[in-house]
Amino acid sequence: MSLTDSSPLEVAKAASISSRNLAILPTQARNDALTAIHGALQEAKDTILAANAKDLELAKKAAEDGELSQSVLKRLDLGKTGKWEDMLQGILDVRDLEDPVNKVTLRTRLDDGLELERFTCPIGVLLIIFEARPEVIANIASLAIKSGNAAILKGNCSLAHLQYPKTHADSGGKETTLSFRAISTTISNALTNTLVPNASIQLVTARDIIASLLDLDRQIDLVIPRGSNELVRYIKNNTRIPVLGHADGLCSIYIHKDADLEMALKILIDAKLGYPAACNAVETLLVDEAALSSILPSVASALLGKGVSLRCDSESKRALSNVIPANEATILQDATEEDFTTEFLAPILAIKTIPTPPDASPSTSCSLAIAHINAHSSKHTDAILTSSSEIANQFQSGVDSACVFWNTSTRMADGMRFGFGTEVGISTNKIHARGPVGLEGLMIYKYRINGCGQVAxxxxxxxxxxxxxxLSVDR
Amino acid sequence: MSLTDSSPLEVAKAASISSRNLAILPTQARNDALTAIHGALQEAKDTILAANAKDLELAKKAAEDGELSQSVLKRLDLGKTGKWEDMLQGILDVRDLEDPVNKVTLRTRLDDGLELERFTCPIGVLLIIFEARPEVIANIASLAIKSGNAAILKGNCSLAHLQYPKTHADSGGKETTLSFRAISTTISNALTNTLVPNASIQLVTARDIIASLLDLDRQIDLVIPRGSNELVRYIKNNTRIPVLGHADGLCSIYIHKDADLEMALKILIDAKLGYPAACNAVETLLVDEAALSSILPSVASALLGKGVSLRCDSESKRALSNVIPANEATILQDATEEDFTTEFLAPILAIKTIPTPPDASPSTSCSLAIAHINAHSSKHTDAILTSSSEIANQFQSGVDSACVFWNTSTRMADGMRFGFGTEVGISTNKIHARGPVGLEGLMIYKYRINGCGQVAxxxxxxxxxxxxxxLSVDR
Structure with a gap:
């Protein structure tokens, strides 16, 4: 790993060359590098946490002056209980996953002595753009080395930063926090004694380098932005390199008329309040008209009681006004059309009624819920609460989102929870990798034919x- | 299938809605539609071939006036021996492939009564842009219906057409050949009696519609251009929608010193002359210095004898001048640097010598060949000729191309030859799908969790x- 202020092209070329050497290293060499990184970080704990404490001091001042948000401040803190240990454990967890490189996924005998094989290989060079979390460096370094990909990292990156790289007094200067520097130096030293090329992982420091890197589609194969939706959208609009990730996480939950009330209460509270700023938090509640009086009132009361603002369409507002206490009913808000396409990232929930046409089958309401979701959601995660497996299956087949859940919380959409060890992000793309992306999303494949002189x-x-x-893929 | 001059947004919305209905049809319904299309085309054979004959008459005139190339003329001809039969057989072949939809590819028990499943589903809406071949309509309709994707097709599309849609006298008017119309109408009528929505497959006719369609990244999920490298490059530069395909097919063959001479002769002739205009034809020959006098002379003589121009670097030219007949030696050309990045698509071959440093191991030359290819090739298909499986493996691991072949022709890179039935194209992308792309490349997946009230x-x-x-993926 290197901390570099080289030119964008030099950085990209170094990554490209390293990626080819890294790609052909045996499993053991890549695993040994992760062991070395883990050991070195453990030894440097005091130095790194001291650097992080200084960063935090500066950041607190900036936050007091209103130059930094409280949430960025929180993300910077590496001393928070368990965070350091989780970061170190993550390196070992990734090391101990099955090697994703060089797995045969297809074998066909084209003719005698002419065999086709498809085998997995790394994508090549990744560009990871992130905001404040210092532990991302260790996470990404682990995933990249394990998967045989080179990675260029740029931290401290915000939208303003990308759009106006030259407007600050220190324009053109280098910038990175002390914690980033301390972690990078430690990883770099650790890699020196391994077979993994140092330039496989580069942390770039120049403030104005991103725009130039986004132009290098011959050297860089995939961009993974981790940050605000404005940041992701800006990057998608400003590069020809494929981008993996999500701008919005507009998740919804549909309560079918036969849903279990206790389950609905528990799931809505988890999905809305577990971590309201997360991309997998629920933003829209769809309620079957036939559940307006049986299920919605208790759910609404519970959410209101925990400080959630409810933005209701007219039917749901009317239904609630009739049955919940007057003091609660007065704080109900009217939903606008925009509320159903807004990712609040806050304790706010938009509520929409799904009509139950008279004499229609139960599948009709579900169809209408599916249509609403496909027209409004960001294809991230949507869930249905129902006691019918048939209705659940209709929903899960019909909703065009990366994650389609039945009787569980949208917050389950997460690489660690899925058992992937860790994730590089959650993708709402329709090609390559969708949903929580772990090691598999960093792989592609090649076709090999071994012949003995046959021609087309x-x-x-x-x-x-x-x-x-x-043929069987087991060799 | 419909032949439409609706607005771009209407076309894309119709495709989007149809794609959702198509995606949830059972296997049998999609297969039945392919049977119906096959039968209808068989019945309409005379009408369609008569329309094609009229197209050909007009095209011949245009070719005589220099307004149309001979190769476009050839591609238009549906009456050529075997072409019609191949088109019809292709529909049945695709129908009889395994259903790629709804296959479970991962199952994990997250907890008791909480199961994660990853299952395949269609990508959604494809935009296919092609030039002159009428059979593409039947091919793509089959692949799209089988894979559950909606498709928008635009034929007769050239680069000039995209760049200057308004410069022709008939600007803004509709244009499509009589054969395209006849095939579309036949397929459309056939689909009427099936469960596949008619708007799943739309052939758009307005000349200036492509630029607007390329803007609709909310409705269209993937663009597949089939045409010249300029056309593909233009499309890649003018849309945010992911593009699947290849601009260049700069394929190379490396002759290692221990290659078999007879094999080299046969493979080079097939790879260069089988179909010089194909993307999988060889364009660069890399020769191990140690094979300059043992193998190159016979290969060069054979190629020269068949009218191939050889553009040699100084070492290979010197080696050949010494040993081949004088009349052959005089027609050797000098290669420029540009020749090693040029896709000739013609009987021209660039020849480059790979040094064999004294006392170096055989793997050193192979490493240098790999480095040349990774720096110059278009990541399509590259082959090595050697009798050493170790050297072959070094080459196949190190070369970063979709297809890496040993002792066979680059022309093997083809969906039909790979056993995929047919292909939507060959991709040089580094994500999603690489190499010949069949049904699998038109699929993505969703994650399903079935729970019973558990929350994060x-x-x-x-x-x-x-x-x-x-858990096992076999249900």
């Missing part, structure tokens, strides 16, 4: 026939 | 522990 012209008009015999 | 907050600090038990 031998077949078809050449007289020979293809065998196309599917 | 139950775990970790909530006291419960994840089980993360890998």
């Amino acid at each position: 012209g031998d077949y078809g008009e050449g007289g020979k026939k293809w065998k196309h015999e599917r | 907050g139950d775990y970790g600090e909530g006291g419960k522990k994840w089980k993360h038990e890998r």
